[in-house]
Amino acid sequence: MAKVTKIRPCAPSALPLRKGKEKIMKRRLALAAVSSLLYVILIPALSFSQAAFPSKPIQILIGYAPGGSTDVLIRALAQESKKYLGQEVVIVNKPGSAGSVAAAQVAAASPDGYTLGASPSSTFTVNPFLQDLQVDLINETTSLLSVAKFNVAVFVKNDSPFKTLKELIEYARQNPGKVTYGNPGVGTRPHLVMAMAAAQEQIKMNLIPFPGDGPTVTALLGGHLTAAGCSAGGWVPHVQAGSLRLLAVAEEERIDEYGNIPTLIELGYPHSLPLVVAVYGPKGLPEPITKKLVEAFDKASKDPVFIDVATKNSLLAKKNIFREDLKNFLIKEKASTGEIIQKLGLKK
Structure with a gap:
């Protein structure tokens, strides 16, 4: 009887699998290499972009004519801030609607840090109740800091x-x-x-x-x-x-230079409505730019030249208000002002 040889089925070859894994690994390595290359190229470029700010003059829009309290004060701030920013800070007067015209232009500007605004806080807290504004000035701007207060x-x-x-x-x-x-x-x-x-x-x-x-x-x-x-x-x-x-x-407190004069609050009229000079930019300013602007203007507000101008015009504040605290201040004062305007029956 002839011997029958059994043929065992061959196991699937591991070669195709090995080749597939090699392709996947090569693809992953290639992607990793591209990612690393992009990181090397882009990160220094971004860092350079932020470090280079500002690379040209900065404009500060003021919603009032030249010569007024806000104008004189912010011109002094602009002059002193040059040494901290390394660029000219140019004042542009855009009078109209008690500061709303300038504020609306700042809100519509590109958030690159080159178009800013400076205004009494009443532009944000009073104007919305007496004017037909097309933009929410508090929410559509970036609060930087206050540098003075109106007495x-x-x-x-x-x-x-x-x-x-x-x-x-x-x-x-x-x-x-x-x-x-x-x-x-x-x-x-x-x-x-x-x-x-x-x-x-x-x-x-x-x-x-x-x-x-x-x-x-x-x-x-x-x-x-x-x-x-x-x-x-x-x-x-x-x-x-x-x-x-x-x-x-x-005011909420007596003015240092006129300490013998009582406040309205002391006399029984609890409606001081504090008013500060706010510096602000468009909504969406990048954090590095925001930080650099705030630091520069804060330092400038502590320089002797600025302090002298603020003191002579009785605008010197005991302390500045920064960023989120300034925004919260504006929101609070807007609510208080709205209640007063409603009680008085004032209309747009």
Whole structure:
């Protein structure tokens, strides 16, 4: 009988699998090499880009005409910040709508750090209630820091019979409609604090708006008003010259240079509405650029030249407010201002 040889089935060859694994490994190695190359190329480029900022002049838009308190102060800040930024900082005046025109342009600018804005905080806290704005200025900008604060005061001519605010209030109570109080515009802080005081005392006082601090003070000095209120840039030179007398300051604390003058809060009117000078940029500023700008402007605000300008205009703040804290400050003050404007029945 013939011997039958059994043929065993061959096991699948491992060769194709080995070749497949080799291809996968080669592909992974190639991808890793490309990734490493991109890292080597791109990371230094990004680092260089951030380190090089700024590589050209920076613009700061101011929503008011040249010569005002904000303009004078920010020009001093720009001058001092050059040595920390290594580039010119150019002031561009864009007056209109109490600062809203300039702020809207900053909000619409490219977030590269070369277009910034500087404004009284009222642009963010008051204007939205009195103007038809197309943009949320707080949410569509990057809060950098505050560099000063406005000191608002209520005052009379030096030859006025009124020595205190209480005397003025009592006269207004006994003579309804006879007291005229000048202010730099409807919705401005000097207007709102006195309107709330009159409402609290249930007295009738004629609140007369003027186009700015200067015309307000001029009208009072000319004998056309009983009293007036405005920021320090308007009243400081005349108080120092002896032609105006302060009755009260609309601040949370007394002003160091005029420590004998009480605050409205001390006198029973709890509506100070603090007002700071804010520096800001477009929404979405990269962190390295934001950090560099904040550090430069903070250092500039501590230089003797800037401090001298701020002190002479009674704008010096005891401390700056930074970034998220500044944004939260604006949000809080906007809410407080909105309540006051609603109570007073003011409309757009």
